[in-house]
Structures are given as C-alpha cells and as structure tokens.
Amino acid sequence: MEEVPLNGRTAVFTLFFLSAQVMVDVKLDRSKPSLAPSHYRDSSSSGAPGPFCIPFWSGPSRGGAPWIRWVCALLFKCRPLSVCIFHQLGFPPPAGNMASDGAAAPLGSIDNPVKFQNQDFDALLQECLKDKKLFADPTFPAEQKSIGMPKDPNPAKEIKWKRPKEISADALFVEDTIGTTDICQGQLGDCWLLAALSALTVHSKLFATVVPSNQSLSDSYAGIFHFRFWQYGEWVEVVVDDRLPVREGRLLFSYSRTRNEFWSALVEKAYAKLVGSYGSLKGGNISEGMEDFTGGIAYSLPVTSRTPPVLWRILTAALSRGSLLSCFIQAKSYSEVGKVTADGLVKGHAYAITDTDKVARGSEEVLLLKLRNPWGFVEFCGSWSDKCKEWEDTEQSEKQRLKLKLEEDGEFWISPGDFSTMFNVVELCSVSPDSLEDGDASTSQSTWTISEHKGSWLPGSSAGGSRKYNKSFWKNPQFELVLREQDQEDDDEEEEEDDNDGDEDKVDKGDEVLKEKNKGGTQKQKAKHCTVLVELLQKNRRQNDKINFLYIAFHVYKVTPEVQGACLDRSFFMKNRPVGRSGSYRAQRGVWRKLRLDPGHYVIIGSTYQPNQPGEFFIRIFSKTRNTLGVQDFTCSSDYIPVMAAPVLPEDQTKVEKTFDEKAGPDDRLNAQEIMKLINSVFDKSCHLPLETCRQIIFGEDTEGRSTLSREQAEAVLADLRALQSIFVQFDEDSSGSISPFELSLALEAAGMKCDSKVVQLLSERFVGGEPHLSFRGFVSCISRLRKLFALFESETSPEVKDRGINSWLLQFLVL
Structure with missing residues (x-):
C-alpha cells in the first residue's frame, strides 16, 4: 500500500511478537442524518x-486442539493483522474493494472482511x-x-x-x-x-x-x-x-x-x-x-466527574466527532437490576444517548440530552420528559425543529442536571483517541498510528498472573515499546489514575467506577511527553450461554539501557515498579489507559490476575506520532554438548560394564528396553524414565540407523542424565520431583539451550501437556528433542532452510 504521510514526529513501537500497523487519519465531522431511503x-x-x-x-x-492451532499460527504466521488506512472515522472509501493504489484491500479490512x-x-x-x-x-x-x-x-x-x-x-x-x-x-x-x-x-x-x-x-x-x-x-x-x-x-x-x-x-x-x-x-x-x-475505543466516564454543563459540552463534542454514547444507572445488588425507579428509569440497564440540543424557553436557553430505552417503552417522567409541563411553555417552532414526539416509544429528553443526578456512568466509543478528550468539535486534525497484536496466555508457560505472583509474573507476554520523540505538552494528567496505589495489584469486583483525579491539586510543571494509548482485550469469552471474563490488566515498565532488547526476567520486576498501568484488574472484555510518557524504552506486560488461566488476548497500541513497528526476533541457540560434556561417575561406569557384560548381544549393544532398566537402576524412583523417553534418548544419539547404544554411548547418556538431574533438582524447590513449567526456560538455559518465548511455549504444550508441574522424564524428553533438532539444523545444507533460521526450524519440527 502506498505510504501516506503522517503528522507529528517519530515514535517507534517494537513488539517481541508478530504484529501489524494501521495508520488512522482522523477527520472528524458530526453526521446525524438518517440513511436515505x-x-x-x-x-x-x-x-x-x-x-x-x-x-x-x-x-x-475455535475448532481443533488449542496448541495445534497456536503452532499453525506461528508456522504460517496466519495472516497479518489488518494494515489499512482509515479516513474520516474509518469509513470505507467509495471505490469498491480496492486500496488507493489499485491493489486489493487487505484481508480483514472494511472493504475485504474475513x-x-x-x-x-x-x-x-x-x-x-x-x-x-x-x-x-x-x-x-x-x-x-x-x-x-x-x-x-x-x-x-x-x-x-x-x-x-x-x-x-x-x-x-x-x-x-x-x-x-x-x-x-x-x-x-x-x-x-x-x-x-x-x-x-x-x-x-x-x-x-x-x-x-x-x-x-x-x-x-x-x-x-x-x-x-x-x-x-x-x-x-x-x-x-x-x-x-x-x-x-x-x-x-x-x-x-x-x-x-x-x-x-x-x-x-x-x-x-x-x-x-x-x-x-x-x-x-x-x-x-x-x-x-x-472498531473504536470504548471507555467509561463517571457522570459526577464533570459539572452538568461541562458534561453536556463533552457529550455534544463526542457526538460531533462520530462517537457512540450510552449510559446506565448502577445497580447496588443483583436484585436491583431491572428495577424501575420513581422517575421511570431502569437500574442496571443500558440507554443510548442519541442527541444533545438547546431549547429556547422565553429568554432562557435550556440544555437537553436525548436518550433511548432499548425496551421501546418505560420512559423518564421528570422535567422535559414526554409527560412534563415544560413542553407546553415551549414554542411550537422549537418542538418542530426537535421533531418532538410525545409518545411511549422509549425515547425522551432530560436535562443535564437531572441526568447527572440519576445516572452514574457514560460509555463513549470513538474510532479516534482524540474523541476521548474534553473539548469541542473544532479541535485540529491529528493522526494516530495503531500497532496490533494477538497472543495467548498458556498455563505453565505464558499465563504468569499478576505481580502478586512474582515467581511467574515475568513469564507473561512482554512487548517492547520505544518512544523517541515528544508530541504533547501537558500540565495535568487526568488519565493517569491510581498509578501509585501500592505494590500489590487489586481486583475490581464491579463496585468501582473510574475515580476522577482532583483537578484542584498542585499544578505540575509543563513538560513534553509521548502520548500512548494501550488497550488490552480478552478474546472469545462469550460462548455457550456463558460470560466468563477473566480479571485482566496491563503494566508498563521503563527499561534501563543495560537490559534493552532482552526478555526481562524475574529480578527486573522484583527491583522495578511500573510507570503506568490500566488500573485494578477487572473482569470485563477490555481495559485501556492513555499514558503520557517520557521518551525511552518500555515494556508492556498484559496479564490475568491469577496464574495458569488460559485465554487469548488482543492488544493494540495507539501513538500520537508516526511510529514504525519492527519484530525483534530472538535467535535460539545451543551450547548443550560442551556444557554437558562431563566424565562418567566411577559407580555408573561399573554399572554399565556389568550390564553390558550380562545383557549385550554379539554386537555389544543394548536396546531401548535394556537401556531403560540400566538407567532406572542407577537413579532414584522419582527420576525413573519410561520406555518412550529412553527411545527418544537413543534417537538423539548417532546410532547409524540402529535403535541400540554402545558401551561408550551408554556411559555418555548416564553422564548427561546426571547433569540434567542436578539442574532439575536446582529448580525443584520443594523436592517434589517436579518443577514449575514457568521455570522451563531457565532450566533449559542452565542446560546450555537458550530458546525464545514461542519455542518455550510450544515445548511447554508438548511436554507438560496442561499438567501443573513438569516431571524429570518430561524435562529429559524436552532436552533430547531439542538436542537432536539443533544437531539436524547444524548439518542442514539447504540455503533456504538456513535463511529461515533456527527458530522457524524448531517450531516446525517440535510439532511432529
């Protein structure tokens, strides 16, 4: 697609995962006429x-085994996320399904939907x-x-x-x-x-x-x-x-x-x-x-956070920008949901805000909001409602201009004062983040760039839970954000809520409304910032007559130069606090926050409150200046052979000699069954290996096509297993004979195998299989498989295979 010039300076988003970017040119106008017949x-x-x-x-x-679908997405990259240019609130261009340069519109765009x-x-x-x-x-x-x-x-x-x-x-x-x-x-x-x-x-x-x-x-x-x-x-x-x-x-x-x-x-x-x-x-x-x-951004505005006239101006401006508006009265308990108040309003019920206007009443100018009850009946019965006396004192010309219908159709007018008294929350949704700010429709045009990513939380691998679980929090998906240039000068930070509310994260059980910061506080010194809006959505939680939203949130950390570009480990998060967050963990589809940050390197962590909760998520990042999105691939590596090379213990060597003398055939080799008995006679019961694992070990050796091992190979295998046992015990903190799957990447690294997050996730799915803990035999199987695949890649002579790299190689063959 032909590049479209963007306003503003450059900022850079870099994700650790597959992403795509969408450039949004926001050109806002108020469009209220009904569709032509x-x-x-x-x-x-x-x-x-x-x-x-x-x-x-x-x-x-949604069909098929989750881990197979996840692997296929990694192998074939599925399809890139939509890369479209939305003009005038994201409306489709007038010319069919073609992009501006004559090429077909990207799959997943408005003009070429999936x-x-x-x-x-x-x-x-x-x-x-x-x-x-x-x-x-x-x-x-x-x-x-x-x-x-x-x-x-x-x-x-x-x-x-x-x-x-x-x-x-x-x-x-x-x-x-x-x-x-x-x-x-x-x-x-x-x-x-x-x-x-x-x-x-x-x-x-x-x-x-x-x-x-x-x-x-x-x-x-x-x-x-x-x-x-x-x-x-x-x-x-x-x-x-x-x-x-x-x-x-x-x-x-x-x-x-x-x-x-x-x-x-x-x-x-x-x-x-x-x-x-x-x-x-x-x-x-x-x-x-x-x-x-x-496809826009939705957020909640507490009604009491603004005076009625200011709230009316905000809603008027939002409608002019093309925002969708709705509101509701919070029910204090489940029994209150659906209860009709004395004023004819329904608690725990959604209303649409469809218009705002001013009505002349003598020398007075009255501000009004127009609401719609989707029931199609049960209306507000207070001032300026269909049944009030105020309309009797209003000029007929005014009523005609408003197309006033005094009938029970669910639609009614209400003053901002009554609205602020009776309603609790306004929901706003706009294609542009600009519509989320206070002001009128005359604000200048600005450009937002959107970077998007789909990911998943996998138990034992990337579902690390909140900061409360410091041993696994760092395993959550990490996204690197690089901000290079400032775009905004602010003297108040109304969006940054409860960023300093203590070290432990909270869960919002639904009784919290967004708290508004006190505008009367100490004036902050004006400073340049980079404007970023982050939204985290959990996917596909509304299925089979159930709503099963997880408690989700995200945190933003500033990264020091010495660890930039690396996947951050537990020690980093133990020493550093977030500089921004979405707020309390909430059981709703999406959480978002607009942040104004200093230029620099950041990492965004999206997580569920509890660890090991499976789920898929979608994250998008809006930048108010141009950004470029790069994929920072981490190349897997293996130093397994030199690291693991260790002399066989004398007692193990004696056991090998005795076993071979008693069991080996004329070729002086042992088969898988005999190797299994040899290994299990040397190790404690908690480290015994099944026959299938022993076959994998033999397959990993250079046996010249035979399914047996020589004396020298058997000694080397026992030495390797001793070294792996030592590493395994190091991470088996409670001596249970198992380790947490979250520790798999560290255990692999200790064994000389450094793998990126996608490979570790696949290994966890393959060798942990949803179990809460990884056994020693699973760890051995994992190492054996990786060792063989690294060796095969090294021996590969195809330039095409080499160009694709070791990461693609591992993801392809670990599935088999």
Missing part, C-alpha cells in the same frame, strides 16, 4: 441502491437465485441449539422459526429511514447490544459499515443477508438466513416498533451467530457492542 431497495421510497458491505471482527476458528465460517455472501446469493430457493444456513440452524437456552416445556410457548413475510404480509428490511425506534428489546437480556445499536443509528456512515445497503425483502430476495462486525483487529462478514425465532406469533427477541421492519432482528441474529447463540448475548457491557460496531 434509496440505500435499501424495499424501502417505501424509490431510488438506486448504494454500495453495501458489512464486516464482523472475529478471532480464528468471511465468517468461510461463507461467501455473493456466491451463496447467486446460487439461491439460480436455483430459485431460499437460503437455509447450515452453520446456524433453526434449532434450539442456536437459541442457546433451555427449551420451555410448555407446548404453548414452543418456538417456531419463520421468515419475515411469514410474520408480516408487508414485511420490509427497512421502512423509510433508519431510526432509534427501529430497535426494541425482546425476551433476551441484551440491552447492552441494542443500546449500542441504537447509538449506531445516529451515524449514517458508521451504520452503513455494519448494515450494508442494497439488501431487501423484495428485489433479488433469497432469504439471505450479511452484516459486518469488528472482532479483535479484523472486520468479519457474517451471513445469516432470515428465519427468526417466533413465539405465539411474535418475534421472540429484537423487533421494530412498526412490527413490519426486520433489519434490527437480523443484525441481532448475525451477532448471536458470531458469538455462538442467542443465549450468549445475555448480559454484557455496552462498550463491547460499541467497539464491535466501530
């Missing part, structure tokens, strides 16, 4: 269809039209398993699956225009998703990204639709049929207030397919939906 061909108005495309962002296939479950919408549509049949999706069948909840035993409440025209004779995909009242919550606890969808309808360009135009229940109708969602660095296109769950003649889940419009129900179905089932949508954070509809 011509975008959807079955609308009541005529017109030529516009371009249409919907992406979903999804992780890799096809979820390999379903090609265009091909399936043409096939159905050719065969004159309606599409029936085999990957999300019209069955109870797609509902994802227990079946109701009452026959009268049996769920039937019907297409829109079987539900309503005048069914439309979209009727006239898109609006917030198109979305009403059904019998599913997904207000978080529908509130985000309501907020999306305010921004026509963003909406057209998720809900492609040119879809209809009349023209070229084949019962098939497609939508796009952002999922962890990629846009993914999800295909669904239009069979919807119906109970007693009415849609069971999301529906439109007009009852004959079906786009919102189909979006909900597509998202349910993405996460596994409708049941998987029950309960969630609004930010999840907003991020998946935009």
Whole structure:
C-alpha cells in the first residue's frame, strides 16, 4: 500500500511478537442524518441502491486442539493483522474493494472482511437465485441449539422459526429511514447490544459499515443477508438466513416498533451467530457492542466527574466527532437490576444517548440530552420528559425543529442536571483517541498510528498472573515499546489514575467506577511527553450461554539501557515498579489507559490476575506520532554438548560394564528396553524414565540407523542424565520431583539451550501437556528433542532452510 504521510514526529513501537500497523487519519465531522431511503431497495421510497458491505471482527476458528492451532499460527504466521488506512472515522472509501493504489484491500479490512465460517455472501446469493430457493444456513440452524437456552416445556410457548413475510404480509428490511425506534428489546437480556445499536443509528456512515445497503425483502430476495462486525483487529462478514425465532406469533427477541421492519432482528441474529447463540448475548457491557460496531475505543466516564454543563459540552463534542454514547444507572445488588425507579428509569440497564440540543424557553436557553430505552417503552417522567409541563411553555417552532414526539416509544429528553443526578456512568466509543478528550468539535486534525497484536496466555508457560505472583509474573507476554520523540505538552494528567496505589495489584469486583483525579491539586510543571494509548482485550469469552471474563490488566515498565532488547526476567520486576498501568484488574472484555510518557524504552506486560488461566488476548497500541513497528526476533541457540560434556561417575561406569557384560548381544549393544532398566537402576524412583523417553534418548544419539547404544554411548547418556538431574533438582524447590513449567526456560538455559518465548511455549504444550508441574522424564524428553533438532539444523545444507533460521526450524519440527 502506498505510504501516506503522517503528522507529528517519530515514535517507534517494537513488539517481541508478530504484529501489524494501521495508520488512522482522523477527520472528524458530526453526521446525524438518517440513511436515505434509496440505500435499501424495499424501502417505501424509490431510488438506486448504494454500495453495501458489512464486516464482523472475529478471532480464528475455535475448532481443533488449542496448541495445534497456536503452532499453525506461528508456522504460517496466519495472516497479518489488518494494515489499512482509515479516513474520516474509518469509513470505507467509495471505490469498491480496492486500496488507493489499485491493489486489493487487505484481508480483514472494511472493504475485504474475513468471511465468517468461510461463507461467501455473493456466491451463496447467486446460487439461491439460480436455483430459485431460499437460503437455509447450515452453520446456524433453526434449532434450539442456536437459541442457546433451555427449551420451555410448555407446548404453548414452543418456538417456531419463520421468515419475515411469514410474520408480516408487508414485511420490509427497512421502512423509510433508519431510526432509534427501529430497535426494541425482546425476551433476551441484551440491552447492552441494542443500546449500542441504537447509538449506531445516529451515524449514517458508521451504520452503513455494519448494515450494508442494497439488501431487501423484495428485489433479488433469497432469504439471505450479511452484516459486518469488528472482532479483535479484523472486520468479519457474517451471513445469516432470515428465519427468526417466533413465539405465539411474535418475534421472540429484537423487533421494530412498526412490527413490519426486520433489519434490527437480523443484525441481532448475525451477532448471536458470531458469538455462538442467542443465549450468549445475555448480559454484557455496552462498550463491547460499541467497539464491535466501530472498531473504536470504548471507555467509561463517571457522570459526577464533570459539572452538568461541562458534561453536556463533552457529550455534544463526542457526538460531533462520530462517537457512540450510552449510559446506565448502577445497580447496588443483583436484585436491583431491572428495577424501575420513581422517575421511570431502569437500574442496571443500558440507554443510548442519541442527541444533545438547546431549547429556547422565553429568554432562557435550556440544555437537553436525548436518550433511548432499548425496551421501546418505560420512559423518564421528570422535567422535559414526554409527560412534563415544560413542553407546553415551549414554542411550537422549537418542538418542530426537535421533531418532538410525545409518545411511549422509549425515547425522551432530560436535562443535564437531572441526568447527572440519576445516572452514574457514560460509555463513549470513538474510532479516534482524540474523541476521548474534553473539548469541542473544532479541535485540529491529528493522526494516530495503531500497532496490533494477538497472543495467548498458556498455563505453565505464558499465563504468569499478576505481580502478586512474582515467581511467574515475568513469564507473561512482554512487548517492547520505544518512544523517541515528544508530541504533547501537558500540565495535568487526568488519565493517569491510581498509578501509585501500592505494590500489590487489586481486583475490581464491579463496585468501582473510574475515580476522577482532583483537578484542584498542585499544578505540575509543563513538560513534553509521548502520548500512548494501550488497550488490552480478552478474546472469545462469550460462548455457550456463558460470560466468563477473566480479571485482566496491563503494566508498563521503563527499561534501563543495560537490559534493552532482552526478555526481562524475574529480578527486573522484583527491583522495578511500573510507570503506568490500566488500573485494578477487572473482569470485563477490555481495559485501556492513555499514558503520557517520557521518551525511552518500555515494556508492556498484559496479564490475568491469577496464574495458569488460559485465554487469548488482543492488544493494540495507539501513538500520537508516526511510529514504525519492527519484530525483534530472538535467535535460539545451543551450547548443550560442551556444557554437558562431563566424565562418567566411577559407580555408573561399573554399572554399565556389568550390564553390558550380562545383557549385550554379539554386537555389544543394548536396546531401548535394556537401556531403560540400566538407567532406572542407577537413579532414584522419582527420576525413573519410561520406555518412550529412553527411545527418544537413543534417537538423539548417532546410532547409524540402529535403535541400540554402545558401551561408550551408554556411559555418555548416564553422564548427561546426571547433569540434567542436578539442574532439575536446582529448580525443584520443594523436592517434589517436579518443577514449575514457568521455570522451563531457565532450566533449559542452565542446560546450555537458550530458546525464545514461542519455542518455550510450544515445548511447554508438548511436554507438560496442561499438567501443573513438569516431571524429570518430561524435562529429559524436552532436552533430547531439542538436542537432536539443533544437531539436524547444524548439518542442514539447504540455503533456504538456513535463511529461515533456527527458530522457524524448531517450531516446525517440535510439532511432529
């Protein structure tokens, strides 16, 4: 792709793992008109269809053994993360699926989304039209398993699956225009998703990204639709049929207030397919939906952190920048969730913020916020609500300008003062980090560069837990961040929360709202900083009717020159404190923090609170100046042979001589069974080796194709095993006959084999196999396999193999 000049100075991000970069040119404008009727061909108005495309962002296939999928990703690099240039809030360019230089758009971009479950919408549509049949999706069948909840035993409440025209004779995909009242919550606890969808309808360009135009229940109708969602660095296109769950003649889940419009129900179905089932949508954070509809950054703002007028200005500016806004009232207990207050508001329930405005009332100018309850009913009944007297004293022209509808549709106006008194948290989501700052829409254009990475926490290998577990914390994935030039001058640091809250990390059980720093504190001296925003998301935790979020956080450490470019060990983290962090560990999909750091070298550590908790994650780093992203490969090495060369003990030599004299055949060699007995007669029971391990040891020797060992080889094997036993005991701190898998890399290094994190992770998966501890036989098997692979690589003469390097070689053959 042709390079696009970026504003600002240079900063450099270097990750230890495969990454990609996305350049974001933020050009913000307020876009509030509804979509034109011509975008959807079955609308009541005529017109030529516009371009249409919907992406979903999804992780890799969830089938197969995790470690095999992980290895394949390392071997074949899967596909690079999206490398796209998003202009004007990330909206797709007008010209089809081509990049600006005429090349095909990168896979996973808005214009070339990943096809979820390999379903090609265009091909399936043409096939159905050719065969004159309606599409029936085999990957999300019209069955109870797609509902994802227990079946109701009452026959009268049996769920039937019907297409829109079987539900309503005048069914439309979209009727006239898109609006917030198109979305009403059904019998599913997904207000978080529908509130985000309501907020999306305010921004026509963003909406057209998720809900492609040119879809209809009349023209070229084949019962098939497609939508796009952002999922962890990629846009993914999800295909669904239009069979919807119906109970007693009415849609069971999301529906439109007009009852004959079906786009919102189909979006909900597509998202349910993405996460596994409708049941998987029950309960969630609004930010999840907003991020998946935009690919943007979502964060929480405590309502009480700003005065009502200032809060109104912030929300007005955010809407102008194209942000999605929502809010909720925190429930103090589970029993309070869904409770309607005396003012007509619902606790623990998500509302969309869809507009702000000023109303003239005599000589007074009143600030107002417009909210939407995704239920489609139950509204605020205080000042400026549909039932109040304030509207009676308002000029008719003002009411017409606002298109005021005094009816029970879930939509209402509220003053900033009442809003600040009754609501607790505002959720904001924007494609650009600029929208996360206070201010108005007139702020100058700036450019952000995004670096992204997908990784995993593996038990016993890279799932080291929080700093509380200092023996394993350093095993968590480490990302090196190099900041070279300043970009920002600040005199307050409102984003840096609780960075000095003690040595031990905390867990936020859900009763904490972001604490706002006291603005009245001591004025800091103005200084230049590098602006960085880090977001850590955990992947695929919403599956099979369960939400199983881990407590996650990240920490940022400044690295001294003497250890720059190296994987930091336990001693570094014992001596140094983080200079930035995401805050308390939280059981939610994502955590983020904007940091302003001095130029220098840093390491970012993403972790779960408890060690050995498996999970996949996605991390992205925004820089306010241009950066270049490099992969700092660590080359594996082996000094095993010289390090391990040691004379055989006299007693071992005597045992070998006696065994060979008694057991060896005419060729004076012993087979695997006999070698096993020899080894186990020398070592304690805790270090006994099984037959398969002994075969691996023999395979590692130069036996000229035979599966036996000579006297000299048997003596060398015993000497090696003695040395390995000494190393193993060194790391067996509790004398249990096993070591922690987290110590595997140090034990290998003590044996003369230095391996990078990817190789160590694979070794852990292969030889620990999910067990909490590594046995001596597993350690021996690991060493034997590595020793042979290092030797084979050294003897390899192919230039292509040598160019690929030892790391690629090890990853390829350790799988076998």
